[in-house]
Amino acid sequence: MQCYRSETWGYYMASRSSLENPLERVARLASESAVVIFSVSSCCMCHAVKRLFCGMGVNPTIYELDHDPRGMEIERALTRLLGASSAVPVVFIGGKLVGAMDRVMASHINGTLVPLLKEAGAMWL
């Protein structure tokens, strides 16, 4: 059962400028969907964050970096962005960066995640 859509990279490669730097790419991709998750297909924590959103009835857009020809660059850029040891999973809601797993969890517990999702149109009551 898949609640998310995995985008194919080919479409984007063909139609977008390849001069775009990774971070710009990330920003662009993040703004195109309500909930965007950058993931690696073999990463179990990414699996956990996907399950979290699916369990809440949200359909996030997943980008598997290991399936992307320029995935490594994006990973490096994300690592720098987060200042963390691991690039994935990273969650964007409404085009804005939420963060890695710990930030996502914290925001869910303190009750800020759901309003954010509703605001981005990813969730309805």
Added chain:
Amino acid sequence: MAGHTVGGTGLSDSGPSNHHIPYGVLHGINPVTTSFINQEGSAFDFGELEEAIVLQGVKIRNDEASASLYTGRPAATLEMFPSWPMRFQQTVRGSSKSGGESTDSLSSKAETQLEAESPSSKKASSDQQTFDQTHLQPLPGQQQLEMASDNIRTGPSQNQSVAKQPLEKRKGPGSTSERTLDAKTLRRLAQNREAAKKSRLRKKAYVQQLESSRIKLTQLEQELQRARSQGLFLGGGAGAGVDISSGAAIFDMEYARWLEDDHRHMSELRTGLHAHLSDGDLRVIVDGYISHYDEIFQLKGAAAKSDVFHLITGMWTTPAERCFLWMGGFRPSELIKMLIAQLDPLTEQQVVGIYSLQQSSQQAEEALSQGLDQLQQSLIDTIAGGSVSDGMQHMIVALGKLSNLEGFVRQADNLRQQTLHQLRRILTVRQAARCFLVIGEYYGRLRALSSLWSSRPRESLISDDSSCQTTTDLQMVHPTQSHFPNF
């Protein structure tokens, strides 16, 4: 057990009665070893020798004035080597009277035949040896005569009869009657052999166990040495058990200290509530308690880096806590469920807040659990898959995957920490104080339950089928009923 009958150490396995009426059945028998050996022919085997010794021992005991001391064993042990000439045996006996080592060697040889636990049999041997010395000495002359006649009679079994000679000296010449072996004797002797064999095997197993333990000990010492040299031991000799990592040992110490702090915080909360402190003062105490919990999560984070298994298997907690462990700690949604009943009265807004906190923690727990399941599955696939030649590569991949375990424990602790912080936000200061007091008491009781459980009387007459304490109590009231299928 001091005082073994001849060959009786074998009997120690077959029954306690053997020691006290060892050979009552053999009273009617005159165990003439020589004639027995005559009957059995020339082939020598230890089994027969044992039997002969048994019978000899019986005879001697029967003839003894002081029945309390069992005899013949040291002499019997000495007679283990019938190929030795009589004179040599006497000399050996004589020398072993004075020297300790020969006695030991002979006794130990006897042990291989006549089994039994080393210390007791050695003691018995030396007891008997001493006894023998006092008794054997007065009759050297008579003994020589008897032996000569016996030698002539027994022919090929000459050596055995020679061996038996010192034992025989006590019986008069007229007592060389035919000995009849009845079924009971045969059975008993067979039991002796079996018991002796069992004892030998037991001893061998024990020695092997000792050997392997010794090897393991040296290995552990080497590991310890290596770990020390790598500077993993902080604060010199944490005194950790050999099979606990240094990171785990350090964390256990820190956790113990944290528990003591917890008691202190709890008393502060209790007195603060009862003293009806102002909200401001109470807030300080409550925030102090939150920091106290922040501290343990920090410690756990460091411990997860050095020994994640120690955390995730709950070896740092008590058994009862460990039973209900979730990802290396308490399950936040369970804690909230427990608290809901205890936190009355709550405003409607607070109720909504608490319930949504419970729901979100449940969702987060579920997500983490599923992630961990996937990690486990992936690990299993890695370890199980691959050909023999790929072994090392698969191990490397598996190690990489295993390193993700730390991340899950960290996220779980993060969840726990966030839950406590959120509780603090939802509740008023007084409510929060009561809430944390309840939490502290709850885990205190869980820990106490572990201690009580481990110190409960084990040989209860209650069958193990009872699942809860109340049922057990009921059963105790009616002991005669069929609740106890074990009886």
